[in-house]
Amino acid sequence: MKSKLWLGVLALVLAAGGTALTALYANGNSNADDVADDQVPAADAAAPDPAAITRGAYVAVQGDCAACHTKPGGNAYAGGYGLQTPFGVIYSTNITPERDTGIGTWTERDFFRAVRHGKRQDGALLYPAMPYNAYVKMNDADLHDLWAYIRSLKPVAQAPTPNTLGFPYNIRLAMLGWNLLYFKNAPYVAEPGQPAQWNRGRYLVDGAGHCGACHTPKDALGGDTSAYLQGAELLGGYAPEITGNPHVGVGSWSIEQVAQYLKVGSNHMAVAAGAMGEAVEHSTQYLNGPDLAAIAVYLESLPGSGAQAPAAISANDPAMLRGAHIYETQCMACHNVQGQGIDGMVTGFADNPGIRALSPSNLISTVLKGGRAAVTEGNVTGAGMPSFAWRLDDADIAAVLTYVRNSxxxxxxxxxxxxxxxxxxxxxxxxVLDKQR
Ligand code: HEC
Ligand code: HEC
Ligand code: HEC
Structure with a gap:
């Protein structure tokens, strides 16, 4: 199904004639590149501007650039980090100002094109695993600063790792079709009726923060659906709804509680782990107070999916009784007697929207594989959730999760x-190794 669609897109692109579509795409470049310098290659940059570099470092944190452009144990920004996608593994590139393997020969204009429009220096199209469809919302001032920072990095010679994409995904030209379908080449336009704080929040969420990359559900081709920030399946997890919906979103949390989650990695009930733990560790913990509050205000303002609470499953239901027994023997020591968890360390289950999420896949994978809480400057503990795959069978795990989702x-x-x-x-x-408990 997926590959048929892809072939369709490819056929569309080729049949309509690459040139005509390229022209159309180029004309759509409302978010301009010519505001950027096209003379000085990164490696030749003279007279660094320390203030711009400092501001740019903060923009890089907002965009979480280092997390994707650094392989585990590798040099910062030298690339080689593999992103698992439904279409194969895509490796990030070396974006240090090194001439042969990095972007040392790139000018600021090449950089603007890559970050905002998904085009390489040689004109080839980038895969949207690089979130240019969000970064297109970043304004000129932020990009100038980001460039000042990136070209000030230590040059590292590290050749790119080849991607392992199968046909037809390995054809970069197919991204022309993808861009026509999904890429909205428009700058951030402030909503006039909304306060500056709200607009700052939306600018960060939709732009550098690329929160929708994980929290907005995707269609078969990996493009955003209209269910904006309403919860999405990831490979081996789920990024829950983060709108103001009080049942499955963050509407029942205060502005401070949302901000605290992003700053410290935990709040009065939730503990960030997995992909969000990484986003908190590398990016959101370093955002300043006003920016975190702006993000929270914006998220809370979104009506979201409108999902409402169903009637809770009766405590006498067989799965609930089985789940209660497993909870008491296996989980209660950490998650506590009334599911209240341990503040800042262990997820509280009581009245927690993440636990009620429409998809339980995050909960299932945590129980199967275990997890680790985010480690941040504000919370250095980073407690661990053990794996129960060897100890609980599928019906046990289903029962205990049914129980916590209905207690x-x-x-x-x-x-x-x-x-x-x-x-x-x-x-x-x-x-499962052993059925004795
Ligand atoms: C979610 C992961 C991810 C994040 C976050 C990310 N990138 Fe990328 N980036 C990639 C991948 C993957 C590629 C290579 C894509 C390809 O080969 O088509 C890439 C490519 C690039 C390129 C093109 C380099 C080349 O040699 O072709 C530049 C420049 C770049 N990224 C800059 C940035 C900047 C600046 C940020 C932060 C604002 C950033 N990236 C954040 C994944 C990411
Ligand atoms: C790489 C994927 C990814 C990105 C990018 C991401 N998130 Fe998340 N987010 C997740 C996952 C997965 C969870 C669930 C984590 C857990 O339960 O431990 C989550 C959880 C959350 C929660 C807690 C929701 C709840 O009910 O428990 C909030 C709030 C949140 N994210 C906000 C954001 C914001 C704001 C951004 C952008 C600045 C963002 N996320 C970017 C994957 C992501
Ligand atoms: C040794 C302490 C410990 C035990 C025992 C334990 N947990 Fe956890 N659990 C944690 C910690 C710490 C976290 C937060 C880190 C994370 O999410 O990985 C957590 C997180 C979770 C989450 C993730 C919630 C989310 O928002 O995604 C679920 C679900 C969960 N535990 C279920 C269980 C179940 C069910 C049991 C019993 C079968 C259990 N835990 C036993 C410590 C424990």
Missing amino acids: WGNAAPAVGSPLVSKARAAVHAEP
């Missing part, structure tokens, strides 16, 4: 054991 003020659909079986295979979790 202490929560109400959510039951978790079925076939879903757990599927996840066990998908995340390559261990089989």
Whole structure:
């Protein structure tokens, strides 16, 4: 199905004639590149501007550039980090100002084109694994500063790692079709009826923060659907709804509680782990107070999916009784007697929107694989959640999750054991070793 669609897109692009479409695409460049210098290559930059470099470092943190452009244990910004996508593995590139393997020969204009429009120096199109479809919203001032910072980095010689994409995804020209379908080449335009704080929040969420890359559900071609920030399946997890919806979004959290989650990695009930733990560790913990508050104000203002609480499953339901028993013997020591967790360390389940999320896949994968809480300057503990794959079978895991999703003020659909079986295979979790408890 997916590859048929892709072939369709490819055919569309080729049939309509590359040139005509290139022209159309180029004319759409309302968010201009010619505001950037096209004379001085990065490696030749003279007279660095320390103030711009400092501001640019903060923009890089907002964009989380280092997280994707650094491989584990590797040199910062030298690339080689593999992004798992449904289409294969895509490796980030070396963006240090090194001439042969990095972007040392690039000018500021080449850089603007890559970051905002997804085009390489040689004109080839980047894959949207590089979130240029969000960065296009970043303004000229921020990009000038970001460039000042990037070209001030230590040059590192590190050749790129080849991608492992299959046909037809390995054809970069197919991205022309993708861009026509999904890439909105428009700058951020402030909403006139909204206060400056709200606009700053939306600018960060939709632009550098690229929150929708994970939180907005994707269609078969990896493009954003209209269910903006309403929760999306990731490979081996789920990024929950983060709108003002009080049931499954963050509407029941105060502005301070949202900001605290992003700053410290935990608040009165939630603990960030997995992909969000990384986003907090590398990016959001370093945002300043006004920016975090602006993000929170903006998220809370979104009506979101409108999902409402169903009736809670009865405590006498067989799955609930089985789940309660497993909870008491396996989970209660950490998650506490009334599901209140341990402040700043262990997720509280009571009245927690993340636990009621429409998709339980994050919960299932955490129980199967375990997890680690974000480690931040504001919370250096980073408690661990053990893996239960070897100890609990699929029906046990389904039952205990059904129980926590329907206790202490929560109400959510039951978790079925076939879903757990599927996840066990998908995340390559261990089989059950021993049924004794
Ligand atoms: C989610 C991961 C991710 C994030 C975040 C990210 N990038 Fe990238 N970036 C990539 C990938 C993957 C590629 C290579 C894409 C390809 O080969 O088509 C790339 C390519 C690039 C390129 C093109 C380099 C070349 O040699 O072709 C530049 C420049 C770049 N990124 C800059 C940035 C900057 C600046 C930021 C922060 C504002 C950033 N990236 C954030 C994943 C990311
Ligand atoms: C790389 C993917 C990714 C990106 C990018 C990302 N998130 Fe998340 N986010 C997640 C995942 C996965 C979770 C669930 C984490 C957990 O339960 O431990 C999450 C959880 C959250 C939560 C807690 C929701 C709840 O009900 O528990 C908030 C708030 C949040 N993210 C806000 C943001 C904001 C704001 C941004 C952009 C600045 C962002 N996220 C960017 C993946 C991501
Ligand atoms: C040794 C302490 C410990 C035990 C025992 C434990 N947990 Fe956890 N759990 C944690 C910590 C710490 C976190 C936060 C870090 C994370 O999400 O990985 C967590 C997080 C979770 C989450 C993630 C919530 C989210 O928002 O994504 C779920 C679900 C969960 N635990 C379920 C369980 C279940 C079910 C059991 C019993 C079968 C259990 N835990 C036993 C410590 C524990």
